Every structure is written in structure tokens, then in C-alpha cells.
Amino acid sequence: MPYLSFALRNLGAKKGRSIGLAAAVAFAVMTVVTLAVTSSGLEQSAAAIISIGKADFTVAQKGVTDLLSSSIDANQLARIRATPGVQSAVGVLVETEKINPQNPVFIEIGIDPSQLKRFGVTVLEGHPYAPTARNECMVGWRAAANLGLHVGSLFRADGTVNTVTGIYSTGNSFGDDAAMFPLPAIQGYNRVPGIVTLVFVKVRPGTPISRVEHSIQYHMPELTTIRTATQFGRADRNLVYLKAAVTGSTILAIIIGAVIVGNTMLLSVFERTRELGLLRAVGWTRRRIVGMILIEAAALALIGAAVGVGLSFGISVALEHVPALQGILHANYTPTAFWRALYTALGMTFIGCLYPAARAAFLAPLRALSYE
């Protein structure tokens, strides 16, 4: 019998207990992974907003609770444009609106028609709206398809009824599932004249992007620049808090799991006292005894991790179908999520097994042999 099979046979001998332990691990993994993938999904949707515009980086107000409450005024926009190395700076106002139950966070972008090309917008059908039109808009081709809109259709959004003057594409699925409005119209509706949410900056060829970023941050410390989703926390406090909550729950889940695993493994070590004493008496080293228990733990962890990821997948699919969460919550299964599952499970079982393994290793063989 190979050592591995010998070490694992105990799991098979106590099937009920092994299933219970694996279930405890799986439950903790499920919690951790579901939290992680849905928060990473949130991060992804927020990041998507900055990815709509074709830019080298995006400027937002620093330290706001969520990206869309960023506010940059005309003066700041002018200073960004005047920063050396800046080729273009497109100010846009981004709002979300619930236009129907299927679209609770429909993205509306206020942008001057002269900036559309720089922003990466291609008009597929019709033509752009007039710069100061009151009741005109363009819709992305995905939104048009979803909402059944064509050039000339009426679209009720932004507090008014608007005529669709054109259908556009940005090459970005979030951007194509949105609508664009003349900047003054959306500023007026939201009572923020002259204000934009984000500024999309393109840098002159040959100028290092980071130098321009630093220059903007230095001269306007109230603003921040964002290039990647992970830099998001600079502008989006909610996301930072959410990530902290996820980390906290992960630690908690690991501790609870470790306690359950530790308790059960300790019981299992007590039950095997005589057997462990015999193995020590016939020459097994302490290390081998510990190894045997850790192999059991690792097997439990792997099974628990696999089942936990499966459960988490099921739960996040179910959550996406909860009407109140539709369109807001979507799971983002990255390799990181699977690593997280693995190290949660392994961490939990190994921490839990430390004390039982030490107990097993330091059993006095003679006393263990006479144990009833």
C-alpha cells in the first residue's frame, strides 16, 4: 500500500466525518469566493466606465465615495488641457439611470459632439446630435438592439423624451450599451452646469504618460489619475471599503473553518491514539505522523475548494437573477478567484490541523499503546 493511500484511508474509513469536514471547508470557500468574485465584478463594471473612452488615462476627483460622484469643473478641465504633454482632454459627464427593470444602471454620457471622435466613438447610422440640443441623443448599438430603438425613435431618458439622431459604436460593450447626450442637456438635467465627471486624457506621442499624470496630480492635488482597475480605489472609496470587507470576511471564514477542522481532527487523533502509538513504537518518525495528518488535511482542502467553487458559481448565478441585483452584480471569475479558493481551503485546514498534528506527534508511544 503506497504511503499516500495509507494516509488517505482514514478519510475513507470515516466517510460521514470526512464529508462533514469537506462541507465545512466548501462552505467557507464558497463564502470567500462569492464575495471576491462579485466585488471584483463590481470593480470591473466601475472600471468599464473608464474603459469606454479611448485614452491614456482618466482624471477623476480624489477620494469620492464612488467614481460617478466625481466632479471636475470647467476651470480644472482647462488646466488639464494646458498641462504640458496633454494632446487632448475630453470632459464627460457620466450618470446612471434606471430606465426599466432590466436596465437599473443604464449609463448616460454627456459629451460634446465635437469630442466624439477623440473619445473613440464611430457613428454607425444617422448623425450626431447638435451641441446644445435639448431633446436629442445617440444610443449605442447594443442599447439600440436591447431597447428596440432606431434613428428617429423616441427615447425616454434623462427626464425628457429624446429623438434618437444616431446609433454609435465605441468598440466597448459597456459604452455600446449606453446613450450619449449633449453635455449642456445632461448638465442641466442634473443641475451641474459646467461640471464633468471624468476627463479622458490623451498624451502627445513621445511624452511619458506617467510624467503627465504626475504633473496633473502635483498641480491639482484634489484630482487623481486612473489607468487601471486596481488604481480605482484612488477615486472610489466604496470599492476600497468593499474590498476591506471582503478581506475581513475571508479572514473570518478561515478562522471559523480552521476551528471546525481543528476540532474534528483532534477528535480523530484521540480516536487513533493506539494506532498512532503503535506506529511510533515500530519506528515511525514524528515527521511521518505529522505528514500523514497533513495529507489528510490537504485532501480535505482540495475537495472542499472544488466543491466550494462550484457552490459559489451556483450562488452568484442565482444572485444575478435577483431582480434588485440585476445588472449591478455580476460575477467575475478570474484565476485569482480560484487561487483564493485554494489558499483559503489549504490555509484553513493546515491552521486547523497544527494542534492535532502536534498532539499526534508528541504522543508517548507506550502511553498511547495502553490507551483505551
Add this chain to the structure above:
Amino acid sequence: MSESFGLRASVAGEEPAVKLDDVVKRYPGGVLALDRLSLSVAQKEFVAISGPSGCGKSTLLHLIAALDHPTSGTVWVNGRDLSTVRDLSYYRRHEVGLVFQLHNLLPRISVLANVEIVMYGTRLSSRERHQRAMELLAEVDLEGRANRLPTQLSGGERQRVAIARALANEPKILLADEPTGNLDAESAQRIMELFGRVRDTGVTVIMVTHDEVLASMADRTERIERGRIASSTVNR
């Protein structure tokens, strides 16, 4: 009689397999289990340790197996003071083989696996371990029982498996504590013959028994009373 040191032990040029000098074992409760006991066992000798229950036989065996330490005195095994041996696991795996009266085998794994598990961590591959275990089982006439569970064997067969296991790592000394304690006379007889054969292969055998008849089948019998050697009998 009354030559309290083994005759063979004094054969010139050979280190005794086991030698105890003035060994005292006092248990934490205060019980004096061994009282300045001295004993020498020659290489390739088959010695029976007899005496009434509670006289200190198991204690003596445990000291030789390095499962416990003497309170004072020295235990020498093949010329080495056991108190200086640092890797006791290695010692228990390779220098001595152990057979107990009861609960020798793990009940939920096969007879074969019971023999194999003491060879983990040696240089043998999984296949070599299997092969060696099969050979050992053949030596104790149990090759046909290799895949049974210990609970499916008779008491005598189980003890033979334990002996096969004790010999797996080719120890120079076989230690058995009341190996026949739970066996009928015929099975016990068979175990004694097996020990004789083991001794013939060059292994020193030290067997504890309270049965005087069985003890007389060994080369020599050392009788212990109240923690001391009371008498020594050379049987052949």
C-alpha cells in the same frame, strides 16, 4: 542455574546483543519496577524472560526497545549506550523489532499493508516494499492471507503477521512481550518454533512470557521476581 550472566555472552570477541547494568526503573507513582537489574544476552541467543505478573518483564522489554528510559543504570544494545542514541525512531525501526501481546495490527488495513507500513521512509520503493512484505508473510506461512483484514485471522496468525512485520527492516534483535499470551497451546508452540527459526537466521530473540513451559523452550530462561533476576536457567 544461578549463573546470572549468560554463558554465551562471555564468548570472546563478541559484543553482547543486549546488556543491562544495574538498571533501576521507578515509575512516577513510586513503583519500583526494576531494582538494580543486570542482564546480558549474547548475539543470536534466544532468551525467555519469565516471572509472575507485575514483576517488571514488560518494563525491561520497553527499556530495551527505547520506549522508556531507566531511572538509573545503563542499557547497552550492540555495544551502544541507549541513552546516547539520538534518533530513537531509527533505532526502533532498524535495530529492534517489536511484537506485543495484543493490538499489534491496524484493524482496517490488510495483513500485507500492516507489514508494508513499517517500511515507509526506508530506501525501498513501493514495489520493493510489497515484494519484501510478501516474502516475510511466506516465511511465517501466511502468503495466502496477505489480502485479508487482521480481524479475519486467528490469534496465532495475527501474531505471526506481527513477527513478520517486526522483521521487515532486518533488525538484529527481536523483542516480544507475551506474544503467546492469548493463544492456545498449539498456536503458542508454533510461535516458539518460529522464534527458534528466527534465531537460526542470526537474530537475537528476547521473549517475555509468564508460562514456564514455553520459557523452557528458549536457549536460556531468566526469571524475574520483584524487579530482580531471581534465577537463570540454561535449557540447551
